[in-house]
Amino acid sequence: MASNRPAPEAPFVPSQRSSSDSDTFGYGSYRSDEGPWEEWNPTEESLAPARGKHRVAKQRGGGGFARSSTVLGVGVIAAFSAGGMASANTGKPPVSISMPDLPSVGSFISDDDSGQDAAPALAGFGSEAPDATDQSGAADAGEALRERIMAQAESQQTQVADRAQAAAEAAAAKAEAAAVAKAEKAAKAEAAAAKEKAEQAAKEKAEATRLAELAKQYTLPTSSYTLTATFGQAGAYWSSGYHTGLDFAAPTGTLIKAVHSGTITEAGWAGSYGYRTILTLDDGTELWFCHQSSINVSAGQKVSTGDVIGRVGATGNVTGAHLHLEVHPDGAANGIDPMAWLQSKGLNP
Template identity: 80%
Template sequence: MASNPPAPEAPFVPSQRSTEPFGSGSYRTDEGPWEEWNPTEESLRPVRGRHRVAKQRGGLARSSTVLGVGVIAAVSAGGMASANTGKPPVSISMPDLPSVGSLLSDDSADAAEAPTAPLSGIGVTSADTAQGTTDAGEALRTRIMAQAEQQQDQVDTKAAAASAAAAQKAVADAAAKAEKEAEAKAAAAKKKADEAAAQKAEAARLAELAKQYTLPTSSYTITSTFGQAGSMWSSGYHTGLDFAAPTGTLIKAIHSGTVTEAGWAGSYGYRTILTLDDGTELWFCHQSSISVSVGQKVATGDVIGRVGATGNVTGPHLHLEVHPGGSADGIDPMAWLQGKGLTP
């Protein structure tokens, strides 16, 4: 036969007072029922005071796991207590610290394993601060020393590079100097060889010329040279070269040419002018006699007269003048004769 289901119980009304005793034989005024209460940030008293942070033996992951499990268990227990007993849940306060290992471990055991370097500044002693300062100072000193060594290495590297460059430059300079000295020696040797060759060629030329030229007389003495100053000459200086020799000494043609003058010439006495093929005039003065006539062609060494003392003289001698191109002013006969390979 069918049975009627039991009537549903009326919901709990907080305003109604239950007559059923809770946990005792009679009703107590200090016991519920109460409404379920969940703690919030406004209802919790802030935790005051210093809290020592112990060493996290399990690491951050382990602490977080334990904290999560503990919180879940606490919340579950509180909820169950509220649902089953109707008692108000216990307030759970969490310290505002990076680590909650101190809440889950024994104080005496964690005190022995406290880390030397705390995770925060809370509870750090002066010795810990001094130790941290010492470590920071040591690290700074090590960094400075490393930088100093690096800078010194850079200086040494630059110095070595500069020394190598200086050595290379010195070697290059020495090589360049040696090359220049070798070139200078070679140039000097070449110049000397060229000069020797030129001298040899000139000597050969003069020797050939000497065959074509001859001195005007023999057994003579040079008494006056070209340009010599004196009052005895009307021009104030000597204009030729004097060969002093006894009267009658033969005068020869220095080179082949044509007689263009032969006769008396005032202060020059008896004078013969021999014009060479290049136009140079040779004056033979103070002769005692003339052996050629105007227009006569003579060869080198032909007799053209004799030494005398005619004209403005102090003794017998041959006065020789050289006039290139028939010019009025003569040149030094000594140099001209030397240029022809002759040495008076």
């Protein structure tokens, strides 16, 4: 549709009408003082710009108000539809509808009003062209989100690594503490063993010293001897069925000495024991010296360690010359092992 161009025309002079044409629209009759008339054709200069919130974009070129029949049809349909819907839905009188500023109006209102160009323009009606600033902002937001995600992932990895390192350090510290505790325990055990060993050595040394001092006070009953029978040895030779003393076999006449200082409580014949001498020590222990060939002391006599009290013989129930020695603590009827008693006094028969 071509634009309306102003064209000069001859002044319009209405024809003389008859009285029968007095009902012409707008006038009761022709009035000569109101002419001459000419056709009003609106131009760009004669149209005042739209005022208010919404304004129609300035048209390009010098065309009329409507550039396209398609746009005009859309406006009329929209206005009619809005009025009809308002009347049908609310029952109220229709209200005016103003169209918003459309940045792309110039793209579909052009000098060329071909229907072929109107369809693409209407296809983009109501859509906005993408803003380069919005795209940049979206890209920046996406990049920021990606950076936050990467930072969070890195933080989580760092936390996992820190926890693993802390666990490894704790395990190493625990192992080191266990090793230290084990070493301390071993050192304590070694120190305790060394201490016990030292204490045992000290005890043994003290006992040796004590026995050495006792040995000076005690002595073996004879010399040049051979042990031929021990305490508790079984045999038919002894009336009790076992040997009750310690036998020192030696030649007849070998000297018999007092083992320790004491008092002679008995000296004489004693049946199967032959000639016997009993020496009672200060602690009450009785020492019996039996089968002597001769006695050199008498009852009630005080003797000291090493004094001669008799001689080896073969009197009584014997098979050969020897000294039979018995030990009776506190004068008990049954004796103890003379070997152990002599060793407790620091003597080794």
